[in-house]
Amino acid sequence: MAGVVVVGSQWGDEGKGKVTDYLAQQADLVVRYSGGNNAGHTIVYDGKKFALRLIPSGIFTTGEVVMGNGMVINPKALLEEIKYLNDAGINTDKIHISDRAQVLLPYHIEIDAMEEALRGDAAIGTTGRGIGPCYVDKYDRVGIRMGDFINEERFNKKLHQVISFKKKLYPDLKADADQIFEEYKEYAKVIKPYVCDTGEFLDEAFEANKKVLFEGAQGTMLDIDYGTYPYVTSSNPGANGVSSGASIGPLYLDDVVGIVKAYTTRVGAGAFPTELDGDLAHQIREAGHEYGTVTKRPRRVGWFDAVVVNQSRRMSSLTGISLMLLDVLTGIPTLKLCYAYKLDGKEIHSLPACVEDLERVEPLYIELPGWSEDISNVTSFEELPVNAQNYIDKISELVHCPIDMFSVGPDRKQTIVLRNVFEDKK
Known part of the structure; x- marks a missing residue:
């Protein structure tokens, strides 16, 4: 039995699609447990790029996918997506939709x-x-x-x-x-024909020792309870939403992988303590192609915020981190990591519940020397420049969580796995 959850651990757009696609190749079925067609992901399959809004990405690998009871499903949008996949030659017969969604x-x-x-x-x-x-x-x-x-x-x-x-x-x-x-x-x-009791279906899958991947939508800072309320979504996109949104007990979950960028981005309104502007923001935005997939709006960018990721770690019980887009920081002489906030003269290590207070916090930073070497072709942690290794190690230390994998580019081969969550035990 193996249940693995992939969750975005900032404000979304962290690169969940890439990691989910990678892990889905080892899974027997992929489950989505929250949200609707307000959240999407882009998957490259057989050399083609696909944009999905409702159907889990496992449709390209296992073909066996579940849309859980925690989702809200627009039937018209769902059928348009099924047709979109069928027209591209993708079989959608193994979709299972909860009768309680x-x-x-x-x-x-x-x-x-x-x-x-x-x-x-x-x-x-x-x-x-x-x-x-x-x-x-x-x-x-x-x-x-x-x-x-x-x-x-x-x-x-x-x-x-x-x-x-x-x-x-x-x-x-x-x-x-x-x-x-x-x-x-x-x-x-x-x-x-797709509708069934997916809770019973998943229970049978675990009894048969199948590998199940739970696919989060959006980011945990958009969580209705623990995100930057009211600038949040209407569900629990973190691992805290899996049990209620997929009708399974928490003991089925073995690993929770938090997807984070090596920096931070945010779309739309709301407090963003580590936000950057000016030339450095532009450099990171261009290097990371930080523009909305649909709207093309520039994303807001900022330094890595360990307070945000620690909030995600606590609420989702993260067992490991997948650090994305490390290569984007190449060429920046000095890198900053936010380790805490100061609010009313007091150092704090969690997000204030009220957005008005979050807007007043002062981020506290540590500084590390950057690297100038091209890291896009490295295949191991040891091949990274020492300063890049130190940056990864410091993030792991600040968020109290090991790094399971990191990426140095958009291709699948540019994802370096340090621990295989489906095979290597914690």
């Missing part, structure tokens, strides 16, 4: 846009895909789950009930229950 419908997207507009200057900056309103319905106990969706009679009844209820709360809501039903009942017929 929430179904995201057009009125969620409409409500998302209405609420963002009402917030005005206090808008959160959602993706506009209805994720938050769908999770709200889950906890308000008016959501429609996959098990309901694939039963035409129950879907019709519950859909009319919830839209009638929503229109009392949102008088300007334009959603038409009959119109949605007629369109989405056809989607349900196509999706029905």
Whole structure:
């Protein structure tokens, strides 16, 4: 039995897709346990680049993938993604969708846009895909789950009930229950064969000693409970969300790999204590191609923040770190690592709960000499320049976690594995 979780341990965009793709080649099945089509990853398979939003990346390797009950699934978006894969010759027959996953419908997207507009200057900056309103319905106990969706009679009844209820709360809501039903009942017929009790399916997989990879979405600093609230997502993207989002117990998990960049990036609004600007920020951004995959917006960049990664370590019980994009820092004479914050004259080692306090912290740094040598072709830790080795070792020391792998470029062969989590025991 082997259960391994891959989680982004900063604000997202850490390179989870690459590590997940690497580990998925050794797994028997890959599970996604949270989020919806607000989170995506890019996978290079057979020389082609694929952008997925809902379906786990294991579809390219094991073919056996699970979409857990912690997800919110837009049926139309799911079928578009299945067609996108089928058109490229990828078999999608081995998708297993939880009968307890929430179904995201057009009125969620409409409500998302209405609420963002009402917030005005206090808008959160959602993706506009209805994720938050769908999770709200889950906890308000008016959501429609996959098990309901694939039963035409129950879907019709519950859909009319919830839209009638929503229109009392949102008088300007334009959603038409009959119109949605007629369109989405056809989607349900196509999706029905994929739906099952995935908790039981996973239990059987572990009983059969299969290797299971759990694929996180987004980054743990976007966690609804422990992230930089309110600039967060609507779920628990860290390993803390696996048990509830995949219907398995925590003892099934053997390893949790935290994916972090050798520096820090963030997209959108919110506090960012180690943020850089000017020429150095531009240098790192260009070297790391730090632009949004879809929007092309420049990402905010900053020094490595051990306070952030330690927060992720605690909440996800990280057993190891995958340090990405080390090569981006080549040529910077002096590198800084944030080891703590100062708030109101006191040194602290965790993120304040209130974003207003996080905006006031002063990052405390240690400085290390950088390296100028090209490291893009190294194949081992020992081949790195001494200063690059020292940088990795210091990060491991600051975050109280060993380094399982590090990358020196975008290609799969540029990922150097120090410990194979599926084979090498802790």
